[in-house]
Amino acid sequence: MSHDASELARGLAREAEAVCRHYLSNGRRAGRYWLVGDVHNTPGRSMFVRLQDSPKGPAGKWTDAATGEHGDLLDIIRESLGLREFRAVAEEARRFLKLPRTEPEFASKPDRPAVPDGSQAAARRLFAISGSIERTVVETHLRRRGIVHIHHGGSLRFHPRCYYRPDEHSPTETWPAMIARVTDLDGRITGVHRTWLDPHGFDRIRLGKAPIDTPRRAMGNLLGNAVRFGTADDVLAAGEGIETMLSLRCVLPTMPMAAALSANHLSAMVLPPGLRRLYIARDADAAGDMAQTVLAQRAEDAGIEAITLSPRLGDFNEDLHIFGIGALRATLAIQLVPEDVVSFLHSSTVPAE
Structure with missing residues (x-):
């Protein structure tokens, strides 16, 4: 476990600024440091995280001047998300670093699908099977928001029956959806954003979105992309x-x-x-x-x-x-x-x- 923690900590340290922007979003960069209120992502300036290696210490180490607490980026993940078990912290760190899960975890779940929900591969597959937005509820939705004659360059598509599941204990529903591709600077699809739409009408409360709890969701790798x-x-x-x-x-x-x-x-x-x-x-x-x-x-x-x-x-x-x-x-x-x-x-x- 200690070896795994050290490897993860080193991997996170190489991406120290990205880690801070993601888990300590209420802070800001100041020179070689990230400043924030505390490890729980409270706005302020009393806690500082080193973003680069220096004679004063390695990247990823942090100190809270108000309390004297200190630690590394794994501690930031644990405290900012309220995690308690190392396994959960390590899993979140691997997700952030896009590292594979350990073999024992895969072996314990033989029924895991070949393409996990939320992965980049699933995002690319969803975008590929979606079609043009012309003369669909997507075009109607955008027009009702004042958006007409747009040049979206193929970044938007329409899926007539896009899966929606409120939580793991609820049955799967299908709704029409606007599918937007998320890409990196080289144009590779890293994720998609789904906006589920109401096929029956438009009102000022939902603005055409489907009558569900979370009509907007993204999947795949979003960090740094758009x-x-x-x-x-x-x-x-x-x-x-x-x-x-x-x-x-x-x-x-x-x-x-x-x-x-x-x-x-x-x-x-x-x-x-x-x-x-x-x-x-x-x-x-x-x-x-x-x-x-x-x-x-x-x-x-x-x-x-x-x-x-x-x-x-x-x-x-x-x-x-x-x-x-x-x-x-x-x-x-x-x-x-x-x-x-x-x-x-x-x-x-x-x-x-």
Whole structure:
């Protein structure tokens, strides 16, 4: 067990910043350290985690100046998730590092399917068997949210009977769903995001989503990756939600965009090489503010100009739905760099309201 713990700790230390962004998402990077309130992911600055090896200690070691507590990244996983048994901590660490399970664990479950639910292979299979969104409930759902004439580049598909299971004790249901592919910088599918939709109607509470507890779920490897619309060159816009970025794409159809699917994943998104300018489409809430701050700092550390795009309401889809495409266009015109107004905004074709 001690050997396994040492190997896992070393593996996590090599990915120290990614570990902190994932499990200590309320903190932020400051030089060679990650600062946060405590090991339970409380906002603050009293606990610091070394992100790189240094004469003062190896990467992954942390100290809480307020309490004197210290430990490694396995301790962070244990305490941030409230785990108590080492087996559960090790399993979570392996999941994060994408390491295989141990042979005895596989042997104890001979009925395990060849492609586990939630794996990258299952995600690729689901995307492959899904079809075009044209003339489907997906297109209707997006249109009702003000998103029309979009250029999604094949990143969105439709599945008429996508499996949904509330929990392991409940029967499986099927609902139509929008399937969005999550890719890495090389275009490889690492996961999918599913939005289950109601085939019978639309109301202001569910906004067209299926009447289930969790109508949005992702599967596969999301960390660092995104749902991409267009191929990034030297300019990219990034934000949290799919509908948020599609709303911007209604006005900026040729600007490459990426939806990271959550605030935590936005802050940890891998930035493409050669990027010169990054627009961060901020959601107007505390999590959105934190993601914007962290991602902007990472971009600036990499020599990338970071510019925040701020909505008038909660997010850009809400702006589009409430104020219309003309107002969204005007909002962006004063936030974009002038040369990008010429390159992207003025060249867009916007349908009449």
